[in-house]
Amino acid sequence: xxxxxxxxxxxxxxxxxxxxxxxxxSVSGNPYLFWYVQYPNRGLQFLLKYIxxxxxxxxxxxxxxxxxxxxxSFHLKKPSALVSDSALYFCAVxxxxxxxxxxxGTGTRLLVSP
Amino acid sequence: xxxxxxxxxxxxxxxxxxxxxxxxxxxxxRAMYWYKQKAKKPPELMFVYSYEKLSINESVPSRFxxxxxxxxxxxxxxxxxxxxxxxxxxxxxSQGGVAPNEKLFFGSGTQLSVL
Numbered sequence: 001x002x003x004x005x006x007x008x009x010x011x012x013x014x015x016x017x018x019x020x021x022x023x024x025x026s027v028s029g030n031p032y033l034f035w036y037v038q039y040p041n042r043g044l045q046f047l048l049k050y051i052x053x054x055x056x057x058x059x060x061x062x063x064x065x066x067x068x069x070x071x072x073s074f075h076l077k078k079p080s081a082l083v084s085d086s087a088l089y090f091c092a093v094x095x096x097x098x099x100x101x102x103x104x105g106t107g108t109r110l111l112v113s114p
Numbered sequence: 115x116x117x118x119x120x121x122x123x124x125x126x127x128x129x130x131x132x133x134x135x136x137x138x139x140x141x142x143x144r145a146m147y148w149y150k151q152k153a154k155k156p157p158e159l160m161f162v163y164s165y166e167k168l169s170i171n172e173s174v175p176s177r178f179x180x181x182x183x184x185x186x187x188x189x190x191x192x193x194x195x196x197x198x199x200x201x202x203x204x205x206x207x208s209q210g211g212v213a214p215n216e217k218l219f220f221g222s223g224t225q226l227s228v229l
Binding site for chain 1 (some may be wrong): 120122145155169206218223
């Protein structure tokens, strides 16, 4: 069975500083990895995905993520955080089952202080 | 139009009521999904429709009944719900079907309270 772990419930960072939100995964076969963001009282918005190829994936709003197969990780990063980045971030994985059956991590709340 | 629209935004119902949640997308997407999200928890998949046919039912109780009348519309019919069914119900769609590399477009959800 596939699973995702987000070890931090909350990440605090000052505006302008780099941010990292951690994610590790477990899946049989090759993983399809995703990051979604959820703002209060809203649905989830797609940020980026890793399917295959380059280990560094660039996404929306200046976010990027690095796929590391040996460490089974897919950490989300941004060089310079904005207050407006404050939200709930979900890492998700689906295996090569033939279906889009995303399994989400428990989420990490990012708080960017001015 | 790049939105997934869900109505109503909020719903309060008793355990004997029958109600329906509605989801629409006009992006020409071929797959539509229902997710359930309890407070402070991640979304959990309930149902998936691909090309208007039910592809996945994640062992959801029969008091939840999905329906896909056409390629743009997805309903979730609710009957005899329990208080523990209170949650945010999210609809999503994907462009090319249910391939594992598809990204999902989510609606803002319906916040359901069962009294």
